Amino acid sequence: xxxxxxxxxxxxxxxxINEGNVKNLQVAFTFSTGVNKGQEAAPLVVGNTMYxxxxxxxxxxALDLSKPGAPIKWKYEPNPEPAAQGVACCDVVNRGAxxxxxxxxxNTLDGHTIALDANSGQPIWNAHIGNINIGETITxxxxxxxxxVLVGNSGGEMGVRGWVKxxxxxxxxxxxxxxxxxxxxxxxxxxDFKPHYDMDKGKDLGVTTWPPEAWKIGGGNMWGWISYDPxxxxxxxxxxxxxxxxxxxxxxxxxxxxxxxxxxxDTGAAKWFYQWTPHDLHDYDGINEQVLLDMNWQGKPRKxxxxxxxxxxxxxxxxxxxxxxxxKTYGPVNSSKGVDLKTGRxxxxxxxxxxxxxxxxxxxxxxxxxxxxxxxxxxxxxGLLYIPHNNLCMDEEGVEVNYIAGTPYVGMNVRMIPGxxxxxxxxxxxxxxxxxxxxxxxxxxPVWSGAVVxxxxxxxxxxxxxxxxxxxxxxGELLWQFKTSSGIIGQPITYRGPxxxxxxxxxxxxxxxxxxxxxxxxxxRDATAALGFVNAMKDLKNATTAGGTLYVFRxx
Amino acid sequence: xRPIVLLLLFTLLALxxxxxxxxxxxxxxxxxxGEQPTPVTTLEPGGQRPSPTDNKAASFEANAFHLSxxxxxxxxxNCSGCxxxxxxxxxxxxxxxxxxxxxxxxxxxxxxRDGRPNGMPSFRDKIPDDQIWELAAFVRxxxxxAPSSAAPSRNDDMMAHPSENRMPDAATLGKSP
Numbered sequence: 001x002x003x004x005x006x007x008x009x010x011x012x013x014x015x016x017i018n019e020g021n022v023k024n025l026q027v028a029f030t031f032s033t034g035v036n037k038g039q040e041a042a043p044l045v046v047g048n049t050m051y052x053x054x055x056x057x058x059x060x061x062a063l064d065l066s067k068p069g070a071p072i073k074w075k076y077e078p079n080p081e082p083a084a085q086g087v088a089c090c091d092v093v094n095r096g097a098x099x100x101x102x103x104x105x106x107n108t109l110d111g112h113t114i115a116l117d118a119n120s121g122q123p124i125w126n127a128h129i130g131n132i133n134i135g136e137t138i139t140x141x142x143x144x145x146x147x148x149v150l151v152g153n154s155g156g157e158m159g160v161r162g163w164v165k166x167x168x169x170x171x172x173x174x175x176x177x178x179x180x181x182x183x184x185x186x187x188x189x190x191x192d193f194k195p196h197y198d199m200d201k202g203k204d205l206g207v208t209t210w211p212p213e214a215w216k217i218g219g220g221n222m223w224g225w226i227s228y229d230p231x232x233x234x235x236x237x238x239x240x241x242x243x244x245x246x247x248x249x250x251x252x253x254x255x256x257x258x259x260x261x262x263x264x265x266d267t268g269a270a271k272w273f274y275q276w277t278p279h280d281l282h283d284y285d286g287i288n289e290q291v292l293l294d295m296n297w298q299g300k301p302r303k304x305x306x307x308x309x310x311x312x313x314x315x316x317x318x319x320x321x322x323x324x325x326x327x328k329t330y331g332p333v334n335s336s337k338g339v340d341l342k343t344g345r346x347x348x349x350x351x352x353x354x355x356x357x358x359x360x361x362x363x364x365x366x367x368x369x370x371x372x373x374x375x376x377x378x379x380x381x382x383g384l385l386y387i388p389h390n391n392l393c394m395d396e397e398g399v400e401v402n403y404i405a406g407t408p409y410v411g412m413n414v415r416m417i418p419g420x421x422x423x424x425x426x427x428x429x430x431x432x433x434x435x436x437x438x439x440x441x442x443x444x445x446p447v448w449s450g451a452v453v454x455x456x457x458x459x460x461x462x463x464x465x466x467x468x469x470x471x472x473x474x475x476g477e478l479l480w481q482f483k484t485s486s487g488i489i490g491q492p493i494t495y496r497g498p499x500x501x502x503x504x505x506x507x508x509x510x511x512x513x514x515x516x517x518x519x520x521x522x523x524x525r526d527a528t529a530a531l532g533f534v535n536a537m538k539d540l541k542n543a544t545t546a547g548g549t550l551y552v553f554r555x556x
Numbered sequence: 557x558r559p560i561v562l563l564l565l566f567t568l569l570a571l572x573x574x575x576x577x578x579x580x581x582x583x584x585x586x587x588x589x590g591e592q593p594t595p596v597t598t599l600e601p602g603g604q605r606p607s608p609t610d611n612k613a614a615s616f617e618a619n620a621f622h623l624s625x626x627x628x629x630x631x632x633x634n635c636s637g638c639x640x641x642x643x644x645x646x647x648x649x650x651x652x653x654x655x656x657x658x659x660x661x662x663x664x665x666x667x668x669r670d671g672r673p674n675g676m677p678s679f680r681d682k683i684p685d686d687q688i689w690e691l692a693a694f695v696r697x698x699x700x701x702a703p704s705s706a707a708p709s710r711n712d713d714m715m716a717h718p719s720e721n722r723m724p725d726a727a728t729l730g731k732s733p
Contacts, residue, residue, distance in 0.1 A: 086675020
């Protein structure tokens, strides 16, 4: 799985590459994916084979690591419908594949989940679960838990009702579907549902916290990360932003959007829920990664869930109950004034309320959040969470919008600008126990790549200029960097090769929402292009070009 | 006497200059009609043939009323959801000089009506034909392909880019004529 383990720590025990020798890293081999769109996927290494999923058209390559130069073992082309590109909100990305029981599972942009035989690349089953004609796409990496493939849909900008499905890993049939809006029976809320805070208690809140029928086109999509705790037998997944962005069309708390569910993986039944951002005003999707840790929290051993959230807070939750133990900002935030730990509720800043016909300026963080999907990494050796994130602010104006199925349902003019300090990105090491940053590195562009940390105390991440960097896990000191052919927005991994040595791999290829100006060739003269992100990225075309290349490094 | 005659003459002259632009304020409500061949390439085996034109193209193209209606509809039908205010997003930019499926009124009309295979949906049976022509005219104004006297001027909303009547012709942008 892309997140390394069910706890999503992205920590590797490999220590051959360490702080002292990482400066000697050199290229072992490269591989062109043949697709010049945003490469957000993590390569997957199982045994002697590396599996790569490209952005649309979602080609899967298996590379044979046991042979020199890692030649192609097999290649699978799912041939997704080209029209799917027109309903993918933010570039046509794919975040990777999952492996279980000799099978490779991945999703296609046009709404299929496919199981391949890992040895031959032959399809075993193909489940069509998303409908592009209502704007549904799938971009996330699936997670396999107890013989079930967990998948959610994208489409929060198209008025798509969010869901998570569990597909049988054997034949692909849908075992359960949990919607993230609507009546309790659709959301799989039953007698076992025990949310910690009063604001999340009540019958059919997924209907009553919306204007009539609005929940049917209300978003709450699940396109990010799922974690799993085998001891508690719970999966944890976030829910995306409510639709449309213009909040005037949906008074109420808009359950169960911009929050997090704990569910039973066998039945999908919800155990608890917490809403990061009730009645979201700024497109703060709640789908980021959840890192599951067992740690001493203020003297007591607790099972916690750590979440650097899009609204700017680093949450530490008790994952058995959903209680918020800590919520501290890890960058500039003015859209809210804190989290009330008694009620669990985010305290809105009345100066930054958006609405129809009103231009609200200088809202931090932006719609893309202080941090978007790009996953962080946790090292038990340092106790630090390594967070790749953004530093951007924005102006917003709500505008009228009509719902037409299969077209955008946003209703917001947005233009983004660099945040305080002018650096548009940062890479922050957060001391979870001390609730404060240990160190932070400034980057010119948003850090849209994931991170990986190793037992050699080295952290890897990439920049949108194309630098692949290794920094010290303890101090943040830059130890090594390599300029790849295009901007990096992928997820670095490290693995032990068939020769017993440690390798580091990253896909280079700019795109995604932040890089859409390059991968989609957008026009920077329009401040609102790519939902406003282009305004903050006007100079990206001068810094990099589109690409799609795998780089693998090793020590000489 | 003399000043009065002059004044009269001047008034007559002024009135004569006030030719009002023709605006068809009751467009046909018919959905998706008006089928005609719409080539999107200039490459024609056997030499160039006269390109087919549609009568509506000319009458909608430089008309201020239709252009401003097109701008309103561009938001109403969620064109702006994908193409932003011309800079693009999910869909390509419309304010540059690159035209994947042709820059003529007829080509843009066909693109909106029938869709295109890489993601442009078909709005046939969603948008009345005359309104598709209005949208096509507005789309051309985004890249400076509408007379500045007719193209929409400043917004009441957040200004995403210079108003359409000030947009330079994208085809000659940065080049001397």
